[in-house]
Amino acid sequence: MDKKRVPYSVIILSLGILLIAAITFSFFLGRYPINPSQLFGILVSRVIHIRQFWTDQMATILFNVRLPRIILACLVGCCLSAAGASYQGIFQNPMAAPDILGATAGAAFGAALAILQNQNHLVITLYAFCFSLLTVTVVYFISRKAQGKQVLGLVLAGIMVGSLFSAGTSYIKLVADSNNQLPAITYWLMGSLSGATTQTVTIVLLPMALGLIPLFLLRWRINVLTLGDDEARTMGINSTRLRIIVIMCATLVTAASVSVTGMIGWVGLVIPHLSRRLVGNNYKHLMPATMLFGAIFLLLVDDVSRNLLQTEIPLGILTAFIGAPFFIYLITRKEETY
Amino acid sequence: MSITVSNLSFNYGERPVLDNVNVKAEPGQLLSIIGPNGVGKSTLFHCMLGLLNSYKGQIKINGKDIKGLGVKDMAKLIAYVPQSHYPSFNFSVFDMVLMGTTVQVSAYSTPGKEQTKLVESALERLGIAHLKHRGYTKISGGERQLIIIARALVQQTGVLILDEPTANLDFGNQILVLTQIKYLAKDGYTIVQATHNPEHAFMFSDRVLAIHEGKVLADGTPSNIVTEELMHKLYSVDIDVQSLYKDKVRVCIPKIVIGDK
Structure with a gap:
C-alpha cells in the first residue's frame, strides 16, 4: 500500500502559520535591534495614534529596509517555485526548472548590458526583464520551426539560445571596466535581495500577480496536460493554447524575479519536489503548497544571507549550497517518489 | 450514440495512409478493428477523435459532422482510452479518473462533489473501487487499463475509442479488461477498439473490421471475418x-x- 498522507488542509494551514511566523521572525533580524514591543508599537501606530516609544530610525529601517526585503523574498520564492512546478508539469519532466527556456540567461545578459552602460538600478531591472522575455519568445519561435517532438524542440531551443546569451554575458564581462562594472556584474550574477526597496516591490508586483494568478487558477488543467497533448485534447483541453498560457505566465514571474534579484538557482527545482512529497502530484494541492513553501524557504535563506556573516552572502550561493546537496540526496534515495 | 465514418482518406504528406475507409458503429455494439501494425488504425482513431482534421470524407457522431468541432465539444461526444501507459508523475487513482471530468468544469475551477460521485460510481462499476487511494504507477498494467477506462466513463460520452486495450497485459488481465469492455457495450455504449488478437476479436466483438494497407478489407460478423x-x-x-x-x-x-x- 502507498503510505497514508497528512491531510492537505493540515499541511496548507501549517505552511500558512509557518509563513506568518517566518515573516514576524524576520522583522527582528538585522544589525539594528528592534524588540517585539517596539515592532508592535510601530505597526499599530500606522493605524491608530499612540505615543512614540521607539526611535524614528527604527520605523525607517522597518518600513523602508526590512519590510520591502521580506515581501520581495516571499514573492520571489513563491514565483520561482510556482514557475518550476508549472514547467515540470507542461514539459512532463520532473527535472524542469525556471531557467529551462533561457529566461534566466536572458535576464543575466540584459542586466550585464545595463551595468556596462552604467545605468541605474531601475534600468538594470528593466533590461533584465525585457531580455528575459525576449529570450523566451525567440526560443518559442525557434521551437515551432524545429522538426519532431514539440516539447523536446522547446527544451533544446532553450538550451541553445540560453548558451548564446551566456556567451554574450561572458563577452560583456570581458570588456567591462574591471574596477566597478565587473564586480557589479559578478555580484548581480550571484543573486541577492539587497537591492530591495519599496520601489522595486511595486515594480515587480504587477507582472508577478499577472503570472501567479492564472497559474493558480489553471492548476487543475496542468494535471491533464502532464498526460501529453493528444490525451489532454481528447479530454477537452486545448493543449496548445493552455501550454502557451502556462509558459507565458511562468516566464513572466521568472523574469520579474530574476530582474530584481539576479540569478537565484535551485529554488524552482527543489521546492516543487519537496512539495510533491508533502501533498502529492495533483496540482490542485501542489500549486498552493509550493507557492507557500517557496516563500518560506527563500525568506529564511535570505535571513541567513543577511545575518550570518558581517558582509552579506549572495543568495544564489546559499541556494546552491543548500539545493545541490539536497538534490543529490533526493535522487540517490532508494524510495521512488514520482 | 452512433459513429459513422464515410469515405475517409488521409495522407501524411504524399504518403496515403487511409484510402476510402467506411466504418459504422452502433450503440450496444463492440466493434473490433484488426490488422497488422502500421495499416492506419491509429490514424483512423485520431481522425475519429478530432485530433487530425485534414482528412477527406466525413465523420459523423449521432448524425452530426464533427469536422471543425472544438476540443470541448468533441470531449463531450467521444472518449479515448490509450494503451496502458506510465505518466511522468504518480497521480492517485482517484485523481487520474477525476481528470476525465475536466470538460464538465469551467477553465478556472476544479472538479467538485458531483464529479467525485461520478468517479466513485465508475470505479465501483469496473470493480476497482479498492484502488482509489493507490498511486497510479504502483499498480498492475491491467488495473491501470481499467482506470483509464473509468476515466473515459466519467467523461460521460456515448462513444468510446480504445487503442489496443490489451497490449502489454498478461493473459488473465487481457480477459479481465475485455470482459469489462464487453459489459460496457451491453450497457449501451458504442465501442470501437483496435486489437492485435483475432481470437479475442472473435470471442468478444459484435462486429469485426479488417484493415489492410489503408483500405477496409472486410467488415462483418466475427464468424465471417475470422477465417x-x-x-x-x-x-x-x-x-x-x-x-x-x-x-x-x-x-x-x-x-x-x-x-x-
Missing part, C-alpha cells in the same frame, strides 16, 4: 483457423507449427 482466407490475406502468414465449442471460439494456429495437413 483462414482473410487471416492469410491480413497477416501474410498461413494460418489454420479451428472452430471450438460449437463455434463460440476460434483458434488461429500458424501452419508452420503444425505442418501442412
